[in-house]
Amino acid sequence: MTTAGYRDVALVDLIDRLLGGGVVVAGDITLAAADVDLVYLQLRALLTSVATAEEKGLTPQLGSAL
Amino acid sequence: MIELFAITNAPAPAAGGLHAVESNGLAALCAEAGERAVSVEDLWRRQELLEALMEECSLLPVRYGTTVGDESEAERFLAARHEALVQALERVEGAVELAVRVGGANEEASTDAAAYVRVKARLLELHDALAAVARDDRRLAPWRSAFLVPRDEIDMFLARVAAIEQANEDLSLLCTGPWPPYSFAEQ
Numbered sequence: 001m002t003t004a005g006y007r008d009v010a011l012v013d014l015i016d017r018l019l020g021g022g023v024v025v026a027g028d029i030t031l032a033a034a035d036v037d038l039v040y041l042q043l044r045a046l047l048t049s050v051a052t053a054e055e056k057g058l059t060p061q062l063g064s065a066l
Numbered sequence: 067m068i069e070l071f072a073i074t075n076a077p078a079p080a081a082g083g084l085h086a087v088e089s090n091g092l093a094a095l096c097a098e099a100g101e102r103a104v105s106v107e108d109l110w111r112r113q114e115l116l117e118a119l120m121e122e123c124s125l126l127p128v129r130y131g132t133t134v135g136d137e138s139e140a141e142r143f144l145a146a147r148h149e150a151l152v153q154a155l156e157r158v159e160g161a162v163e164l165a166v167r168v169g170g171a172n173e174e175a176s177t178d179a180a181a182y183v184r185v186k187a188r189l190l191e192l193h194d195a196l197a198a199v200a201r202d203d204r205r206l207a208p209w210r211s212a213f214l215v216p217r218d219e220i221d222m223f224l225a226r227v228a229a230i231e232q233a234n235e236d237l238s239l240l241c242t243g244p245w246p247p248y249s250f251a252e253q
């Protein structure tokens with residue numbers, strides 16, 4: 001996988017974590033639905049390229065991932 | 067309104083323009099919540115800030131976009147969740163989160179029901195093989211897992227990832243990180 005491809009996967013992993021992980025303080029998430037939609041909109045192209053890369057079974061150099 | 071970034075042990079290191087609200091040995095790192103548009107750049111900035119912080123202390127990231135009214139509200143949160151937060155901080159001490167994504171299994175899984183069951187079982191096996199060399203693990207999806215790995219065992223973990231990949235030539239394993247322990251912040 002190219003460096004750009006790796007960054008795309010890393011970005012998807014980052015989004016999953018920021019928006020789906022972490023300590024939850026009940027009821028106080030003020031991130032507007034519209035904001036989240038915007039993030040996912042920006043991501044749509046990236047997600048597509050990740051899916052394509054996975055389909056082709058492309059693999060990055062281990063270690064370059066870190 | 068203040069935005070919460072991370073929970074850590076008090077005294078918290080001074081970093082990234084954040085200030086600490088402390089309560090009974092815990093600290094919430096926070097900043098004045100400003101108006102801003104969410105962007106990919108903003109998300110990476112958040113990541114870089116937490117990455118720098120986790121070089122200096124154990125921390126639990128707070129869900130992105132979390133705000134509280136004022137500092138006393140942050141203190142009340144720390145007090146109310148004290149026990150669980152202390153335990154979670156102990157669990158992540160000296161460790162980072164590594165994300166592993168398995169690619170290449172979808173095609174086989176979509177051929178028929180038996181293949182689907184076979185692939186699911188195989189993905190679980192891969193997860194378990196990595197979980198055996200991690201401090202803690204979360205299965206986020208059949209093909210996507212998070213592992214809590216002590217910093218000085220990262221190389222060993224990656225060697226296991228490489229070995230598993232070599233033994234499963236039709237699959238690819240993609241590892242990203244190290245991440246702050248987003249997937250291990252809650253019990």
